[in-house]
Amino acid sequence: MYGLIWRSLPGPLAVRIGLAVVLAAAVGALFWCAVFPLLDELLPVDEVTVDH
Amino acid sequence: MSTIGNSVSSAPTSSADRARTNGRARMALQVVGELLFTVGVLFLFFVAYQFLGKPAEVAHAQERLDAGLEQAWQAPSASSAEPVTRPHRVHQGEPFVRLAVPGLDKRWAVVEGVSQAALRNGPGHYPGTAMPGKLGNFAVAGHRSSGVFLDLDRVSNGDVVAVETRDAWFTYRVYQRKIVQPDELGVIKPNPDRPGARPTRAVLTLTTCEPKWSSARRLIIHAELADVRTKH
Numbered sequence: 368m369y370g371l372i373w374r375s376l377p378g379p380l381a382v383r384i385g386l387a388v389v390l391a392a393a394v395g396a397l398f399w400c401a402v403f404p405l406l407d408e409l410l411p412v413d414e415v416t417v418d419h
Numbered sequence: 420m421s422t423i424g425n426s427v428s429s430a431p432t433s434s435a436d437r438a439r440t441n442g443r444a445r446m447a448l449q450v451v452g453e454l455l456f457t458v459g460v461l462f463l464f465f466v467a468y469q470f471l472g473k474p475a476e477v478a479h480a481q482e483r484l485d486a487g488l489e490q491a492w493q494a495p496s497a498s499s500a501e502p503v504t505r506p507h508r509v510h511q512g513e514p515f516v517r518l519a520v521p522g523l524d525k526r527w528a529v530v531e532g533v534s535q536a537a538l539r540n541g542p543g544h545y546p547g548t549a550m551p552g553k554l555g556n557f558a559v560a561g562h563r564s565s566g567v568f569l570d571l572d573r574v575s576n577g578d579v580v581a582v583e584t585r586d587a588w589f590t591y592r593v594y595q596r597k598i599v600q601p602d603e604l605g606v607i608k609p610n611p612d613r614p615g616a617r618p619t620r621a622v623l624t625l626t627t628c629e630p631k632w633s634s635a636r637r638l639i640i641h642a643e644l645a646d647v648r649t650k651h
Contacts, residue, residue, distance in 0.1 A: 368453045398461065403468040404476070408535060413628040415568070416533045416545070416560045417604055417637055 474566035480540035481566075484514040484528035492585045512537045515544070516551055517583040518559060523570050533560045541567060542625075545607050549621070551582040552589045552647055558607040558624040563638070568627040571638055572596075580623055580642045587649045591623040591642035598629050598636050606639045620644065 372390070376383040509515040511532040519526040527541045537543040542561035549555030561568040574580075574593055582589040599606060605614030607624055621644035629638035 368450050395464065398464060399468055399472055403465055403472060406465070407469075407473065408539070413563050413632055414601065414634040415538065415562055415627045415637070417599070417601060417606055417626055417639075 470565060473564060476539075477541060477564070477566040481528055484530065484540060485517070488514045488517065488528050511546075512540075515584075518542060519581040519583070520571075520574060520578070521581065522574060522578045527561075527567070529559055538562055548607055548624075549609065549618075551584050551623075552587065552621055552644060554621055555609040555618040556607060556611055556622045556624055557582070558626065560626045563627045563629070563631050568625065568638075569631070571625060571627050571640060572629075574640055579645075580625070580640070582623065586651065587647055589621075589644060590646035590648075591621075592645045593640055593642045595639075595641040597639050597641075599639055601634065601637055603637070606637075606641070611641055 373383070373387065376386050378386070509531040511534065512530050514528040514530050516529050517526060518529045529542045529544055530537050530540060531544050531546065533543045533545055538560060542559045545558040545560065548558040551557050561571075563569055563571070574596065576593050576596070578593045580591045580593060582591070605611060606626065608614040609618040610616045611622060611624060623642040623644070625640040625642075627638050628634055629636045
């Protein structure tokens, strides 16, 4: 999987490393800003109120 | 993966030979391994989000709520002519007072309501419970997370909990800290010391989860009104 992605990146080594970092950062940002807040709302880790 | 291309002649039992004969199985295993690795990294990343991302979101929301509160308090309105502690109508999710625990060096804008959406931005006031300074129980819930009520267990008897409204500062002193079952509604009743009885004093109650990052029980802080200072 990662090998496939790495081989499909174009250009010399420096460019590939740069692209890989950008890709990883983009995926990370997607999770941090969109997926995790949604996940956090769906899976409340703690309930803090007293109720029935 | 590079071992697949290794055609160095070796004994049939060598790992390179086995890898060649089981190339497909090995590939499949590698994909599964990489997926598991990815899931593991994402789990760690999610934990990092819980400790860094969420507090940042709360801080951002609190800044916005606090600014809104300041603006609302400075704007002249009919309510400024009303008695000091008279609450104006507050909508769900709207900030309406400030809460401070000097011992923890914390201050929050408290919103109305205790829904998941309301509590995402900071502490929330149980609808229907008393307003600050009033006879009865001013009850507030908050997440046990960094930036909100994480260290609430460090509050002890005699500590100050302060509430600032548009017109006054109310100082409460903590008189009880306890851990109860999640369905113990008595702690937010008008008279939490004798649930069902009429209130005899102005009380403040804070609720959060106990232990941290669990929903098993609730940590409760009760405080009693000790001082009132009007702003005008």
